[in-house]
Every structure is written in C-alpha cells, then in structure tokens.
Amino acid sequence: MRRIxxxxxxxxxxxxxxxxxxxxxxxxxxPSPSAxxxxxxVTRQNGAQxxxxxxxxxxxxMVVFRNADSVVxxxxxxxxxxxxxxxxxxxTSAAVRMPNGGTNYHCSLHPDMIGxxxxxxxxxxxxxxxxxx
Ligand SMILES: [Cu+2]
Numbered sequence: 001m002r003r004i005x006x007x008x009x010x011x012x013x014x015x016x017x018x019x020x021x022x023x024x025x026x027x028x029x030x031p032s033p034s035a036x037x038x039x040x041x042v043t044r045q046n047g048a049q050x051x052x053x054x055x056x057x058x059x060x061x062m063v064v065f066r067n068a069d070s071v072v073x074x075x076x077x078x079x080x081x082x083x084x085x086x087x088x089x090x091x092t093s094a095a096v097r098m099p100n101g102g103t104n105y106h107c108s109l110h111p112d113m114i115g116x117x118x119x120x121x122x123x124x125x126x127x128x129x130x131x132x133x
Contacts, residue, residue: 050113
C-alpha cells in the first residue's frame, strides 16, 4: 500500500515538471530583437555633424540610415566590413547590424562625413584610426 502511494507521488511530480515547460515555446530565454531598428539620420555633408545622433549608442543593434539630404550618400564602416550601398535622397538603407563594441564609419562618396557608434553597454566608440577620422 505504501509503495503505491510513493509511486503516485512520483508520477504527480513528473507531471508537474512537464507542465512547467522546458520546451522553450512559452518564454524566450534570450532578449527578443527590437521591433524596429535604430535610425541614424544623414542630415547633410557637414563633417562630424553629418549624422544624427552622432555618436549613436547602437552597438550590436540593427541600424538604418535615413537620408534626409538632397544628394546620394553611402555609409561604409571604416574597417570595410559593412556598406549600405547608395542611399537616395529621402530613402532609408536596409537594416545592418552594428558591431557589439561600436564602430567608426564614413560616407564613401563624401569621406569628410564621419560618424561613430558606441557600445550599447556604454563607454566611448573604438579609437578611430586611419584617414576617415
Ligand atoms: Cu555622402
């Protein structure tokens, strides 16, 4: 008789553990990606004031560049790892993921247009090196 009761308790315990999930469908363990990407506006050809906000706190984030100027721009990371392609006046680039540690970028059509992305966790962007600083 006692043995049957123990067996039943074990069965109930198994059922409770199974009900608590573990299949991962109910609660995501990782933060969900943000619904909309971070927008950096290309204001005009004006050195370090060409982009807004600059610097942008968007390390590791999906970012789009919205061209609010009247001429074509094209954003390239200084290390060459990412290129938006031409962004027509009034257009917005495809979303691109920024490096986790931040980055430095420029407009490849107007190299004096420079900007930076800082890490999401805070702190400065990486040291800018080379001719696009
Ligand atoms: Cu440009």
